[in-house]
Amino acid sequence: MTRFFAAQRLLQSSITSLSVGLLLSGCSSLHTLKEMNPEANDFPSSLAAEYLAFAESEAEQLHWASAERFGEKGLRAMRGKNVFPEDPVHLRSIPQTDREAMTEARYRLLSALSCGANEVVPQIAARAQLMFDCWVEKTATVYEPTYFGPCKDGYNDAMTQVEEAIEPLKESETDSGRYQFYFGLESTTLRKDERAQIQSIAETLMDVQYYKIEVTGYADASGSRQHNKVLSLRRAKAVKEALVKAGLKSEKITVSAAGEPRSARKLQDREARRVEVKVEAYQ
Numbered sequence: 001m002t003r004f005f006a007a008q009r010l011l012q013s014s015i016t017s018l019s020v021g022l023l024l025s026g027c028s029s030l031h032t033l034k035e036m037n038p039e040a041n042d043f044p045s046s047l048a049a050e051y052l053a054f055a056e057s058e059a060e061q062l063h064w065a066s067a068e069r070f071g072e073k074g075l076r077a078m079r080g081k082n083v084f085p086e087d088p089v090h091l092r093s094i095p096q097t098d099r100e101a102m103t104e105a106r107y108r109l110l111s112a113l114s115c116g117a118n119e120v121v122p123q124i125a126a127r128a129q130l131m132f133d134c135w136v137e138k139t140a141t142v143y144e145p146t147y148f149g150p151c152k153d154g155y156n157d158a159m160t161q162v163e164e165a166i167e168p169l170k171e172s173e174t175d176s177g178r179y180q181f182y183f184g185l186e187s188t189t190l191r192k193d194e195r196a197q198i199q200s201i202a203e204t205l206m207d208v209q210y211y212k213i214e215v216t217g218y219a220d221a222s223g224s225r226q227h228n229k230v231l232s233l234r235r236a237k238a239v240k241e242a243l244v245k246a247g248l249k250s251e252k253i254t255v256s257a258a259g260e261p262r263s264a265r266k267l268q269d270r271e272a273r274r275v276e277v278k279v280e281a282y283q
Contacts, residue, residue, distance in 0.1 A: 028068055028071060029068055029071035029072040029074075029075045030052075030055045030056070030059065030067055030068060030070075030071030031071075032071075032075055033048065033051070033052050033055070033071050033074045033075045033078065034052060034056075036048070036075075036078050038052060038074065038077075038078055040122075040123050040126070041122075042122050043118035043119065043122035043125060043126055044077045044078065044080060044083075045077075045078065046122050046123045046125075046126035046127075047073075047074070047077040047083060047126040047129060047130070048074040048075070048077040048078040049074075049126070050074075050126050050127060050129070050130035051070045051071065051073050051074030051077065051130060052071070052074050054070050054130055054133075054134060055067045055068075055070040055071040055074065058070065063141075066137060066141075070133070070137075073133075082250065082251050083129075084110075084251070085106050085109055085110070085129050085132045085133055085136075086106075086132070086133045086136040086137065087106065088102040088103060088106070088136050088139075088140075089103060091136070091140045093140045093143075094136075094139050094140050094143070095143070098139060098143075102132075102135070102136055102139075105132060105135075105155065105159075106132065107254060108159060109128055109129060109132055109155075109159065110251075110254055111212055111254070112125065112128075112159065112162050112163060112166060113125060113129075113251065114210075114211070114212035114213075114251065114252040114253075114254070115166050115210055115211075115212055115280075116166060116209065116210035117162045117165065117166050120165050120166055121161065121162055121165040121166075124158055124161045124162055124165070125158075125162055127154070127158045128155055128158035128159050128162055131151050131152075131154035131155035131157075131158055132151075132155045134148075134151035134154070134155075135148055135151040135152045135154075135155055137151075138151055177201075177278075177279045178276060178277065178278050178279075179197065179201065179276070179277040179279070180274055180275070180276055180277075181194045181197075181198075181235075181239055181274060181275045181277065182194075182271075182273060182274050183235055183273045183274065183275070184273070185220075185222070185273070186231065187273075188231070188234045188235050188238045189238070190238060190239065190242055195242060198239070198242045198243055198246055199246050201243065201246070201248075201277070201279060202243060202246035202247045202248050203246075204281075205248060205279070205281060206247060208281045210281070211252060211279065211280060211281040212252055212253075212254070212279075212280050213243065213248070213252060213253045213254070213277060213278065213279050213280075214254055214256070214277070214278040215236045215239050215240050215243075215253060215254065215255045215256070215275060215276075215277050216236060216255075216256050216257075216258050216275065216276045216277075216278075217231075217232035217233055217234070217235040217236030217237075217239075217255070217256070217257050217258065217274075217275050218232050218235075218258050218259070218272060218273065218274050218275065218276070219231045219232045219235075219259055219272065219273060220272035220273050221272065225259060228259045229257050229259035230257075232257040232258055232259050232275075233255070233256075233257035235273075235274075235275050236255040236256065236257060236275055237255055238275075239255075239275045239277060240253050240255050243277075
């Protein structure tokens with residue numbers, strides 16, 4: 001019986017090794033990324049190295065889809081593409097309370113990156129992003145704290161280091177401002193004068209190395225709450241698109257939808273149908 005179990009373990013190990021070998025030798029993103037052999041120098045290469053290690057770990061556990069997906073993210077990083085952390089908002093396999101906590105954690109990470117963490121501490125920032133993605137991936141796969149806990153803890157540890165590193169930048173804040181953009185009924189179109197204001201914001205930030213912009217959309221109370229949520233998001237995205245078109249970096253701009261605010265029924269329609277833009281700039 002002992003020999004039987006030993007032979008079975010050997011067979012399983014051989015199958016796993018063969019499967020991993022087949023994946024890595026095939027035409028896959030993971031295989032291509034492995035051949036590129038990313039070294040952790042700047043943020044993109046550090047991120048690629050983190051994704052490679054995680055993808056290989058997933059492949060060893062026979063999680064092929066996950067291995068390929070994170071190999072693709074690493075490959076995009078190596079090719080100079082923007083690679084954003086996973087967005088848990090539509091992952092219904094994750095309980096809502098956890099999704100909300102992850103959404104806040106994602107915003108925390110994106111805010112740090114927009115403040116220059118990817119340049120000040122690129123390796124640690126890359127580690128924070130990988131640990132966040134690991135947290136989301138493992139929670140969506142198996143909702144068991146002992147399974148996703150190390151990733152969540154790794155994210156928090158890395159973010160603590162990141163935020164300590166960029167704190168001097170926050171203390172040297174040189175400019176900040178809030179702007180309001182108003183829309184017509186059911187409209188997501190900016191007026192000509194508001195586009196001029198967006199151009200002015202962009203020109204102010206052109207020579208600023210570190211900045212972040214928060215764009216929040218709102219709607220009046222004329223539609224359903226679900227409709228207003230979607231409409232307010234479309235408005236926020238329209239403002240972000242205009243900011244990017246004016247020359248600002250997409251990765252430094254976050255968007256959110258507030259939908260119909262609690263005070264919407266007390267506000268004049270024009271005041272409720274708006275987008276708020278908060279700008280923070282650092283030396």
